[in-house]
Amino acid sequence: MEEFTHENGSRLGQPGDSYDTVGSIATNVADGFTMVAVGDLIVSRALTNYQHTGFGDIVKILRDADVTFGNLEVNIFDIRSFNGSPQAEYGGAYHLSLPEVGPDLKEMGFNIVGRANNHSLDWGVEGMRETSRVLDQNGIIHAGVGENLAQAGAARFLETARGRVAMLSFATTFAPMARAGDPAGEAPGRPGLNALRLAQNIIVPPDLLESLRSVRDVLPGYRVVGRNPDQVVLAGVTFKAGDTAGYSYEADPRDVADILRNVRRGKQFSDFCIVTNHAHEPGGWCEEPADYEQSFARRLIDAGADAYVGHGPHRLRGIEIYKGRPIFYSLGNFFEDDLGTPSGADMFDEYAKDPRVDTDAEVKVAEMASGFTDPIFYESIVTVSRFEQNQLTELLLYPIELGHSKRFADRGIPHLATGSQARGILERLQKHSEPFGTKITIEHSIGMIRLKPGSSR
Incomplete structure (x- = not known):
């Protein structure tokens, strides 16, 4: 007899129970x-x-x-x-x-x-x-x-x-x-x-990881708590060694x-x-x-x-x-x-615009020009x-x-x-x-x- 369970193993119900479809994820359109x-x-x-x-x-x-x-x-x-x-x-x-x-x-x-x-x-x-x-x-x-x-x-x-x-x-x-x-x-x-929430790691070749470790070690205020040969945390950013440079995420x-x-x-x-x-x-x-x-x-x-x-x-x-x-x-x-319209003052500042001179449209065009x-x-x-x-x-x-x-x-x-x-x-x-x-x-x-x-x- 099939038993429906949660991921943690707790029992949801048995076929034949009055609530035996509670755990079903079947589509029904x-x-x-x-x-x-x-x-x-x-x-x-x-x-x-x-x-x-x-x-x-x-x-x-x-x-x-x-x-x-x-x-x-x-x-x-x-x-x-x-x-x-x-x-x-x-x-x-x-x-x-x-x-x-x-x-x-x-x-x-x-x-x-x-x-x-x-x-x-x-x-x-x-x-x-x-x-x-x-x-x-x-x-x-x-x-x-x-x-x-x-x-x-x-x-x-x-x-x-x-x-x-x-x-x-x-x-x-x-x-x-x-x-x-x-x-x-x-x-x-x-x-x-x-x-x-995602924790981002930056993947770099091993030689670059050692260079980053050297930078970290000479910064004032740094204190060795434990050495991890596979990663370096620098200015709050985690770097890890890998074959291909890029980004990795942990949910x-x-x-x-x-x-x-x-x-x-x-x-x-x-x-x-x-x-x-x-x-x-x-x-x-x-x-x-x-x-x-x-x-x-x-x-x-x-x-x-x-x-x-x-x-x-x-x-x-x-x-x-x-x-x-x-x-x-x-x-x-x-x-x-x-x-x-309008846009907030912070957006004008971001694109070096003055709300007394420039328009909202000019700010938005500048924003689109930055990457779109x-x-x-x-x-x-x-x-x-x-x-x-x-x-x-x-x-x-x-x-x-x-x-x-x-x-x-x-x-x-x-x-x-x-x-x-x-x-x-x-x-x-x-x-x-x-x-x-x-x-x-x-x-x-x-x-x-x-x-x-x-x-x-």
């Missing part, structure tokens, strides 16, 4: 269930009222799905009545949207969004709360922030005609003060986002345990579970996910997730199919419509996952372009890419997905992944 997933929503204004060229074709794709997901990387409020302030710690830009964005996202077809990212608290707790109010008013389910860690980490639920959908949102890239916390004794919980075990438990709980209360991670690591320059991410994404699916959706580096990364479930390591940008000039940051995909018999059978990948060559006020709104540009986007995605054993075919400027029922790939 009606045939034809479809999930649309896109990347970052950096949008400052209502867009459906104006006939943006080609945007209507994308809106039709969004509306046709049972669940349509995006990562909301903006705060939504009216600056004229806002009682908060821009924070000293912010995500690199003070992303801000008008309140009309709430109903407009709903009109586009978005019914569920992630909130945990490096911009969640750009405008403090007040901005976080106001954004939640706008989303709630418009019936858009959201997860990833809350009044304490338990709320920020909890699954939120969307009712659809083909099944109940759970979503959890967490971030590995965030401002330190944005991390939510739980109560401890008399100390109250802390509002913020659901974080997965905080407490955060891992909390997230896995919340995934398991989310699936126990739903028919389909989406888990989403906002991760910049190791950086926007990198085409590959950080070294911790594949194994953790697989653990999330083992815990009950039906899809893992990554975003953050503002560029496409590969796709993996694991146990018949999609893992998107980064879906890039869906919107890059950054016309929100390449057209690849304006090329991405819309993914449509279709399930039959509770198995992923087809994954459609629609290439999109966000108007890289347009003027600042007009770019950032997606349209379907065609011709050589569409093929270029999809061929790049093919290349990024090959290391995961994923085969993407291209037909009529659309990428396709087809699976046989019961197959893992």
Whole structure:
């Protein structure tokens, strides 16, 4: 007789018990269930009222799905009545949207969004709360922030005609003060986002590690506590020896345990579970996910997730199919419509601008010029996952372009890419997905992944 257990071995229930399905992580959606997933929503204004060229074709794709997901990387409020302030710690830009964005996202077809990212608290707790109010008013389910860690980490639920959908949102890239916390004794919980903390190690060749050790040893105030021949800690940064220089990450075990438990709980209360991670690591320059991410994404699916959706580096990364479930390591940008104003004084300082002379637009253009000039940051995909018999059978990948060559006020709104540009986007995605054993075919400027029922790939 099969027994359902927690990871720690404790008994959940036996088949035949009145609660024998509590531990089940089986998917339970009606045939034809479809999930649309896109990347970052950096949008400052209502867009459906104006006939943006080609945007209507994308809106039709969004509306046709049972669940349509995006990562909301903006705060939504009216600056004229806002009682908060821009924070000293912010995500690199003070992303801000008008309140009309709430109903407009709903009109586009978005019914569920992630909130945990490096911009969640750009405008403090007040901005976080106001954004939640706008989303709630418009019936858009959201997860990833809350009044304490338990709320920020909890699954939120969307009712659809083909099944109940759970979503959890967490971030590995965030401002330190944005991390939510739980109560401890008399100390109250802390509002913020659901974080997965990562310890970063820099890998260098052995000879360079010895050079760093020599630098550390001559610095004043250094005291030898114990010599580790394989690593050096210098100015708070851990360096380790390795054959190839790069970055390595170790996930905080407490955060891992909390997230896995919340995934398991989310699936126990739903028919389909989406888990989403906002991760910049190791950086926007990198085409590959950080070294911790594949194994953790697989653990999330083992815990009950039906899809893992990554975003953050503002560029496409590969796709993996694991146990018949999609893992998107980064879906890039869906919107890059950054016309929100005003910006905080700290951002003016960051780019050597004077708010008495320079405009918000000039500051934002300077920010984009610091690392986002390449057209690849304006090329991405819309993914449509279709399930039959509770198995992923087809994954459609629609290439999109966000108007890289347009003027600042007009770019950032997606349209379907065609011709050589569409093929270029999809061929790049093919290349990024090959290391995961994923085969993407291209037909009529659309990428396709087809699976046989019961197959893992």
